[in-house]
Amino acid sequence: MKLSKLVGAAKELAVQIPPIVDVNVTGIEMNSKKIEQGYLFIAIPGFMHDGHDFIEDAIQRGAAAIIGEKAVNLSVPYIQVTDSRTAAARLASAFYGFPARKHKLIGITGTNGKTTTSYMLRHILSEAGYSCSLLGTVAYIINGEHKKSSHTTPDPIKLQKLLADSKDEFVIMEVSSHALDQARIEGIEFDVGIFTNLRHDHLDYHHTMENYFRTKASMFMKHLKKDGHAVVNQLDEWGVRLSNLLEMEQRKIFTVGKSVYNHIQLGCIHISEKSSIQLYHSNKKYTLNLSFPGLHNGYNAALAYAAAKTIGIGDETIIQALESFKGVPGRFEVYSHPAGATFVVDYAHTQDAVEYCLKSAKQLGAKHISHIYGFRGGRDPSKRKHIVEASAGMSDSFILTFDDLNGINGDVMINELEQLAAHYGMGKGKVISDRTVAISEAWQNAKAGEWVFITGKGPERYKEMFSIPARSDQEMIETLLMDQSFSLQDATADFQ
The missing domain is CATH 3.90.190.20 (Mur ligase, C-terminal domain)
Incomplete structure (x- = not known):
């Protein structure tokens, strides 16, 4: 792809766009060690290292152009931007042909339950006849092939490449608070967003629970399609707060909780060698018999059920899929x-x-x-x-x-x-x-x-x-x- 065309995806971030020698960009990387001839190198100010310190290394390895935040003079085309993390996400999306647009996307965020809920929902979709990729903590599953996971949510360049590689109709993504804060999903909009819960975690990074919540909430406020559905667990105060924020924005909300006002109402959860869960929806009572124990798995199943309903999958298919689900590696x-x-x-x-x-x-x-x-x-x-x-x-x-x-x-x-x-x-x-x-x-x-x-x-x-x-x-x-x-x-x- 020509550099001039690629840069257009992030032009509003540019401090200024100098006259460009219109080189052909053959790849994008944020790690100078992975640069090959003709690549665009994006210098990111990191927490441990500053990518600007590796610009010369990238050029020596064959970088055709550089994006960064600092004012520097280089022997190759250089474009200074205000935010190279956001620029990386937008440029990667453009380079791979805006791959998010060809999928129905489901994003899951929260402190606990993301992985189990994502696997449950993928199983439901598969049983309903849909093909489904999954990007999360345990693995990246693309076109049925399991790849080792590097992060809960991959960096923006890897994320866009995985989306481009996927031929599956649906993509389920675990979305971490770090990914949201670091603009890894910039430019991505979800058809369905799921909020599992919020608990004391990652305060070494976010410092306060309020900051942590605001970061999680940004997935719904900034990355949910206008006609997308938010599936929210209201079993904790943070889910109620998120629902209130979304109601003010007149968004579509599907709630799970114990109140008669919830769309999916949780009844009795009986724990034995298996888990038996009672759900109430549209004045009907449903009983789910999971093949593994755990009160928390009952909550995860209810969220997966709710998300599947927003997609339009029938009750019988959802229940049969959840009851045949065997669990997730490393989860109970x-x-x-x-x-x-x-x-x-x-x-x-x-x-x-x-x-x-x-x-x-x-x-x-x-x-x-x-x-x-x-x-x-x-x-x-x-x-x-x-x-x-x-x-x-x-x-x-x-x-x-x-x-x-x-x-x-x-x-x-x-x-x-x-x-x-x-x-x-x-x-x-x-x-x-x-x-x-x-x-x-x-x-x-x-x-x-x-x-x-x-x-x-x-x-x-x-x-x-x-x-x-x-x-x-x-x-x-x-x-x-x-x-x-x-x-x-x-x-x-x-x-x-």
């Missing part, structure tokens, strides 16, 4: 221990997500509840005490361990974990820094009727090197299951 993933205990791997990393998990175990008759989890270095430390308090209040014992240190000194993290366990742990907790050793100890000591939750990472791979050569919580459990040396001596004794 259950493993049976040889002694009769139950191990659960879950992504839960906020207070309410942890509470939902542990509450589900109580409802399922757990005789003893153990919890293994840690905190990532460099992330929001203000939520940690709340999670430890919640775990101590609902479990019989817990182990604090390492997650991803992200450059934080291990001794510093151990000291913090020990202080948290001592101050908030009610005498129930201890620290084992090696995550694989912590899981192994829980496995060796597990007894019949015990539930052991390993939370915080779900399907994510470890960044740290641990004693046992497993690369994820799932892989660690599978390693223990295959270990024939495991002894059942004393482990089969039930809890009295």
Whole structure:
């Protein structure tokens, strides 16, 4: 594509557009190491590195033109803009032929439940005969092919390329608050937007819950089509606030909650080895029997049901699809221990997500509840005490361990974990820094009727090197299951 034509997509962001040597642009990149001959390099002022420092490297690698925010003189065409992040999204969209326009787009945002709701909704669409791509935390699924996920919401250039590659009619996207704040979805408009909830998270980035909420709300205020539907969970105050904002804008809202005024009204949710959920819609009562437990999964199913209704899918198809849905990797993933205990791997990393998990175990008759989890270095430390308090209040014992240190000194993290366990742990907790050793100890000591939750990472791979050569919580459990040396001596004794 000619540079002059491409630049038109972001001309209002240009400080000025100089006379352009009309080169042919063969690709777009924000990483100078990925530049090839004829590429356009966009310099982004990042949080760790400034892309402007890599302009010369990009030119040496063959960049035909540069976009950036600083005033510089270069040997190749350079266009200065006021916001290179927004420019990157708009230029990528233009370069790939505005691919969002060829799909029906569903965006899902919120603190918890995005992944499970997206997988549920994709399953419903597939059962209804639609092809559907999915972009989220666990994987990017394009044309039925699974690709490894790099971010919950990919960077704008990768996002536009994935949309261009997709031949599916629908695309479901998990939309993170970081993606919204960093203009990754600039220029994209959703046919359906789903709000799951808002909980204490990412305040290291957003600083206050109000800022966090405003960022999440921007998906609906700026990126929902004028005739699009907003599906909103009103089980928390933030969902009610979002609904009020959207009503002022006279937008189409479809609400889920426990009030008679909600479009989808939640009735009884019965938790056993499966979950039975009662829904009321248009004066009709429906019962959903999910194949996996969890109060939170009942809420996710209700949101998926509501979204499918706005698309026009029939009740019978939705219910049959939800009842045949088998779950999501790393979301309440259950493993049976040889002694009769139950191990659960879950992504839960906020207070309410942890509470939902542990509450589900109580409802399922757990005789003893153990919890293994840690905190990532460099992330929001203000939520940690709340999670430890919640775990101590609902479990019989817990182990604090390492997650991803992200450059934080291990001794510093151990000291913090020990202080948290001592101050908030009610005498129930201890620290084992090696995550694989912590899981192994829980496995060796597990007894019949015990539930052991390993939370915080779900399907994510470890960044740290641990004693046992497993690369994820799932892989660690599978390693223990295959270990024939495991002894059942004393482990089969039930809890009295």
